Amino acid sequence: MDRLAKIRSEEKKYHDHCYDTCNLFEPGSWLYKPVATVINLVDQYKEQEYLSVLDLGAGIGRNSIPIAKSLKHRNGQVVCVDLLESAIDKLKSYSQEFGVEPYIIPRLSDIEQFIIEQQEYDLIIAVSALEHVRSQQVLSSKLSEMNAGTRQHGANCIIIASNIREVNLEREQELEPMFEVNLTTEGMLELLDEKYAGWEVQQRFVKHLAYEISRNGERVKLTSDCITYVAKKSQSY
Template structure:
């Protein structure tokens, strides 16, 4: 197993375990509500027509379900997710919230998914850094740029400068992120790729929290960068 496979396996194990224990929109976990910046970006859209939405790394529907609830009939949200178990839970959640006609769950890695449609809204929340490598990362960003409709909006939240530390031994661990760029370098890359787009919002949040890795508590710190982008021409 190479390094990327090890990282992806660890991430899949973490999310598989988490999704079995946490219920969507119930207090006490990070899926207790949709991401505020995603919903802020959604409000920039003309919502008087059915929308085409792409959620890259949808999980169990943290953002997609809320967007579906606020969208007109005929809206389709393509939810790309690597974990088959997460797609199963996503479909159950869509039924529970009465939006199953708007949710289209697709099992795929982000880098292997071929974007063919034009989308009004594209989301990538803490997922794009889990593609194979920096080349794949750049290609996915370019694909997003090329498939955003005129007046469409993208909300991308990307982790950078990630560190993971064993909470007991204080030992620095190998971060379980396939792409872990310096914050400034990542911002420059995004600005270059989306140079003809409007940067509606760009902010950096330094985050620090405890996660579980192979039954060990790990302190994860990151600079999470939010980009809200709009295509104007």
């Protein structure tokens, strides 16, 4: 199995297990509530009559379902892209359960294969997703595509890991991180600044994360820098 296939396999195992054992919006996992940065950004557009949103790596709807709820009193759509069938199946089920099915458009697709039409979206969200495209070159191209796909006055919200390390806790052994793209924090910020030059950068900060995960039944410590980057396509752009 090559490196990419191995990473995708591990990613699928981790998420399938999480989606099977944890319910959306129930305490006890990262699925408990949406990302505050995403919801706060959506609130900036609450007066807009129609809102078109793209959620890359939407999973089972942690962010897209709350966004869709905000569309009930106006109009709009949330296009939800995910690679995993398990995620898309549960997204459809949860969108029915929470009464937002008319606003959710599920798309089973690899992020890099999903074509972002130009000037199509007011908001593009990518939470813990873009580090899973196959290479730095693909990441750069996808960011350019996101840029072109955003309407005037629209915004992009990116939350992405950098400086990722995995250590087997039993053997105290450094492992190869199961992430396709693993840039230094400085390199990732430089890339984002380059792609969003001329935009109004509303948030740009780094938070160090450390938590325990399981890899093939063994305890692994995963550490990373979590970059939050929110940029708006300003009038002067």
